[in-house]
Structure formats: structure tokens, C-alpha cells
Amino acid sequence: xxxxxxxxxxxxxxxxxxxxxxxxxxxxxxxxxxxxxxxxxxxxxxxxxxxxxxxxxxxxxxxxxxxxxxxxxxxxxxxxxxxx
Numbered sequence: 001x002x003x004x005x006x007x008x009x010x011x012x013x014x015x016x017x018x019x020x021x022x023x024x025x026x027x028x029x030x031x032x033x034x035x036x037x038x039x040x041x042x043x044x045x046x047x048x049x050x051x052x053x054x055x056x057x058x059x060x061x062x063x064x065x066x067x068x069x070x071x072x073x074x075x076x077x078x079x080x081x082x083x084x
Contacts, residue, residue, distance in 0.1 A: 004041040008059050008069055012084055023081035026056055056082060 005013075011029070014020045020032045032038070033047055040047055047055075058065035059072045060082070075081040 006069070007038070007040070007047065007055055008071060010038060012071065015084055023075055023077075023083040025079045025081050026053060027079070029056065029082075 011020070014032065014036075015022045015024075019036070020028060024032075030049060030052055033052065038047065039045060040051075056072065057063060059070055060074050061070045061072065063070055071084055072082045073084070075083065
């Protein structure tokens with residue numbers, strides 16, 4: 001049985017394992033995804049830059065998205081940083 005994880009779950013594991021620094025920027029996330037060859041388990045394809053940017057926006061606590069797994073906090077930095 002294959003364990004399918006969302007990008008948010010993969011990211012949360014990576015932060016806990018210190019595979020990606022916390023807080024992290026959009027560019028940090030993109031680099032981690034490319035370096036570690038993280039793929040979308042649902043589509044078995046790479047994540048596009050636009051998908052990653054939308055993912056961060058919709059996964060942020062208090063976003064207007066309809067997602068129920070909003071776990072990231074925006075820190076209001078330049079460049080924008082996020083943490084769990």
C-alpha cells in the first residue's frame with residue numbers, strides 16, 4: 001500500500017525533520033521541492049511554480065480559501081516567510 005501525502009503533510013514532515021528550515025520562503029519551498037524531487041502523489045507529476053505559490057496562499061491560517069487544512073502562518077517579512 002502506497003502512503004499518499006499532501007504537499008502540506010510532506011512539508012510539515014520536512015520541517016520536523018529539519019530538511020527545510022523554518023521559517024521558510026516561497027523560494028526555499030521551490031528549491032526543496034526541486035532538490036528532493038517532491039512530486040504530486042495524486043497526479044504523479046511535478047509541482048509547477050504557480051501551484052506552489054497558490055498552495056502557500058491557500059494553506060495559510062485565515063486565508064479565504066475553502067481548504068480545511070490551513071496550518072501555515074505568514075510572518076509578514078520581506079520576502080514573505082512561513083512557518084507551522
